[in-house]
Amino acid sequence: MLPSDPDVLVIGAGCAGIAAARALAARGRSCVVLEAGARVGGRAYTERDSLGIAFDHGASWLHQADENPLTPLARALGLALLDHDALRDRRLFAHGRFADAADRAAFTAAEHAFWTAIETAAADGAPDRPADQAAPRGGPWDATVAHWEGAQICAAELSRMSLHDFAATALDSPNLILREGVGGLVARLAEGLPVRLAAHVDRLRWGARGVVAQGAFGSIAARAAIVTVSTGVLAAGGMAFDPPLPDATQGAIHALPMGLLTKIAFRADDPAAPALPPFASLRRAVEAPGDRPMSFISRLFGEPLLIGFCGGAQAWDLAGDTAAAAAAARSEVATMFGAPAAAALGRATVTRWGEDPLFRGAYSHAVPGAQAARRVLGTPLADGRLCFAGEATHPRFAATVAGAWFSGIAAARAVP
Ligand SMILES: Cc1cc2nc3c(=O)[nH]c(=O)nc-3n(C[C@H](O)[C@H](O)[C@H](O)COP(=O)(O)OP(=O)(O)OC[C@H]3O[C@@H](n4cnc5c(N)ncnc54)[C@H](O)[C@@H]3O)c2cc1C
Structure with missing residues (x-):
């Protein structure tokens, strides 16, 4: 049951997108999460089929657990940590x-x-x-x-x-660590959210009057968009922006490449x-x-x-x-x-994070001299009608599920 006329489009159903969708719902805003892949969780992915044992392809630890927003969420679900x-x-x-x-x-x-x-x-x-x-x-x-x-x-x-x-x-x-895996936890946290799978956003039109996402799924308009795809995807042109992003935002994307x-x-x-x-x-x-x-x-x-x-x-x-x-x-x-x-x-x-066009690496690092890039990328554009979230935008918990989660919540608060 996806809203036909959402307030906000969330692009990507990884930790940042899931956190944003939950925070938007808590604010009384409708949204649709457009996810190119066939599953939720993004780089938090627990898989059992290949080895017959739960295996986290991506995140497996809740680091700095006392400050990690996923720690209380896992406990609330009754999961043993x-x-x-x-x-x-x-x-x-x-x-x-x-x-x-x-x-x-x-x-x-x-x-x-x-x-x-x-x-x-x-x-x-x-x-x-x-x-x-x-x-x-x-x-x-x-x-x-x-x-x-x-x-x-x-x-x-x-x-x-x-x-x-x-x-x-x-x-x-x-x-x-948890037996269900971090991917298992994140998938549970996405339950009931308005996620549309297999919805690759090819182009995002954005401006003072709102946003329109376009792809093979057609075209969906909203008042604002939260883009959570990795900096690897953004740098490779995996999503086009119309008009092009400002130089400062583009510079920040390229200053935050993906490690593997x-x-x-x-x-x-x-x-x-x-x-x-x-x-x-x-x-x-x-x-x-x-x-x-x-x-x-x-x-x-x-x-x-x-x-x-x-x-x-x-x-x-x-x-x-x-x-x-x-x-x-x-x-x-x-x-x-x-x-x-x-x-x-x-x-x-x-694991195949490097060659997967939906990720193009594992997580971001800032190149020398680019210590401000995460804040620049996380700065809302067009009065909050276009916000970037995702691990790369968090100046303290970058590269982690915690940073992605916090950034999704912050973006959900920044959209008008
Ligand atoms: C091997 C590995 C180990 C890790 N270990 C840990 C760990 O132990 N602890 C920890 O905290 N973190 C760890 N991390 C990092 C953590 O997994 C990430 O920081 C976090 O999951 C990123 O979430 P995100 O929402 O920012 O991005 P993503 O999870 O990448 O979500 C973005 C989503 O956007 C989708 N997408 C891409 N392009 C498009 C498009 N054009 N249209 C629509 N959707 C699109 C993608 O399919 C993806 O689902 C690890 C990562 C890897 C790869």
Whole structure:
């Protein structure tokens, strides 16, 4: 039951679009959510068919859970949330063996030194610069920490990121997980909303008198639009604007490119598969210049699943070649656990965020010098008749479901 004459068009049914639609309803405004894909949730997507186990292709943690708007929403639905940090068995592999207590203490000290250096450099009001220039170098664990905080967490190398944006969007624990997956949670939060699937918006006309969305579905007019598609989609021209967007908005879109994080998930039922306990996390050290190790998570909720994470330039290099990505993950497993353990893993499921034209990456980062871009992109146009929302627009919780959700609510309040 979609309204035929909505007040607002919401473009995209990911976290931002779902939050916007809920907030508009709470304000007494009608809306239609136009979603190009065949499902809701966008980059929050839990899927069971390929491996027979719930697998989050996109978001899987509620980061900074005490401030995360999805935490109380999950609790209100009665979903059990587990603190992954409290459950994690953290393992580190370096120089042919698993790290001992002294190695782990040295690694933890390097992590502290990294964040002290970043926060100090970002707090001094100095001009922006690539984040790697503020990171410690030369210590035995520095390259590993930088690889982890850049490619593995932010889906892009520190050298590609604005120091100030990197520091402003850094997240802390608690990091909560739920058996239903973040995609499962977000799909529940979309229930009953006026979503039209398979409705790709090709063109949006906008101005002081309102908006008109056009696509194969026809044409729908409204007083205002909230656009939540990723900056990757916007930069690639996945949606045309008439008139063209102002230079400042276009500049902000291009200053917030998408990083890529690819997950490679294996069933690990075989007794010969890597011996890791439930909820374990595993990192391998950077051992030489150019080494780009993957990390792994094992057996969430006791399920026989091993998930590899490949981020940044390496993920882009492998995008579109699922066989190569799976082979690279198996090779990492073989390095740490031996070839028989790697061979005992089942068929892989590889996520495809980079090549999917509805996403074109995993999440955004600001390029050096562009620390203001998120606020610029989030600034309403035409007196609120065109608002951008989505993770890329949130200056604090960018790149996360929390930022997307908050931005959708803010946009719903900004439309007239
Ligand atoms: C691998 C991976 C791991 C992640 N891990 C975490 C994590 O653990 N925790 C966390 O908080 N976040 C994580 N994230 C990030 C989080 O998933 C995103 O920040 C968030 O889901 C983005 O929501 P959004 O609404 O901004 O955008 P999207 O989810 O991208 O929603 C935009 C929607 O617009 C649709 N669309 C695109 N073009 C059009 C068009 N022309 N017309 C109509 N519709 C269109 C898309 O299909 C999509 O559904 C992860 C992301 C990935 C990919």
